[in-house]
Amino acid sequence: MNEFTLTQLKIIVERAVRPVRASTTRKRKMREELLAHVCGVFDEELARLGDDRAALERTALRFGNPAEVTSQLQESVPASDGVTRFWEGAPGESVLRGALRLAWTTAAIVLVMSGVALLAERWMSASTSEEVDIFISGLVFLSVWLFAIAFLTHGAGKWLHGPEPLTEWPRISVLKSFTAAWAVLPVRVALIAGTSCFLTLLGIHAATWPTAPDSWSPWALMAAGVLLTGDLAATSVLCAWVMVQSAEERRRYHEEWASLPIDNQKGAPA
C-alpha cells in the first residue's frame, strides 16, 4: 500500500470521525480501529478487483455515508467522556494553556476544600486550628506549585516544539513519557539529584529520630529546607517533562489528522 492510498483511506475515516464531539483519546481509538478496518477492506477489494482506484471506491462505498456514521459514532459517546475532554483540553491547545487550566482547576478545588475545612473546624471542632492551618497551607502550596510546573512545562514545550513528523502510530502512555523523560540528560540529572536530596532528608530524619522537626537545630532545619527544595525542583522538572511530552505528542497527532482534506466529497458515497 503506497502513501497516497493510505492518505485516501485516512480521509475516508476522518470524514466520519472529525465532526464527532468526543475526547481526543476516544477519537484516537475510533480512528485507529476504523483505519485498520478500511485497510483490511481495501486489501480484500484490491485482491478481488486488481486496481487501486476501484478498490478505494469500493472501500468508501462499503464504509457508508460519513454523515450517518458520524451521527452513530456521536450516539456511542457516553456522557462521562466530558470529564476526559475537560482533562485533555481542546485539540491543538497550547502546552501553557493546558497546564494553566489544570493549575486553575486545582486552585479552585483547593479553595473549596479550604472552605470546607474551615467550616468543619468552626462548627464541629473536629481538628485543632494548627492542624487545619497545616492542611490549608499544604493545599495552597500544592496549587502554587502546579502553577510553577505550568510555566516550567511551557518552557520545556517551546524547547521541544519542532516539525518532527510522526513516524508510526502514536502510543501515548505514562510509561512511555517516563521512559522518554529518562532519556533526556537534564531530566536524568534532576531525577538523580532529587532522589539524593530525598534520601539525605530521610537520613536526617532517621538520625534525629524520635525528635520532631519543630525541635531540630537551626542547621538541621536549614539543611532539610534546602534538600526539600531540591527534591521539589527535581519533581517539578520531571512532571513538566512528562506533561509536555504527552502534550506535544497529542499536538503532532492532531496536526497530522487535521491536515487531511476531508471537505472534498468527490468519490464519497452518497
Add this chain to the structure above:
Amino acid sequence: MRMETINGDKLRGHLEAMVLSTLEHGEAHGLEILCRLEEAGCGLLRLKEGSLYPALYRLENAGEVKAVWEPEPHGRRGARRRIYSLTAKGRRKLDAGRVEWQQFVRVVGGILGAPT
C-alpha cells in the same frame, strides 16, 4: 422468486443483537464480525460497514462486550484492530433479544398471515 437484500434501515434495532449472536461463536474483530454476519445472512444482508463500530462501542459501554487491542498491527501501517468478545451480561442480553424477536415474529406473522 428473487430475494431482496436487507439494508441498514431494515436492520435498525436488530444490529446489536445480531452482533452479540456472532460473538457467541468466539471472539472476533470488526471485519470478522461482518464476515460472520454476511455468511449467516446468505449474502442478503447489506450493512454499511461504518455502522458496525458505533454499535460495538454502544455494546462495550453497556458492558455487553469487552474489547482488547490486538498486540501487533500486522502491516496496517501501525493501526491495530480490537478483538471483541461476549460478556456474561451480553449473553443475557442475547437470550432476551432472541425471546423478544420470536415474540415479534409471532405477532407480526399472525397479523400478516405469514407462516410462523
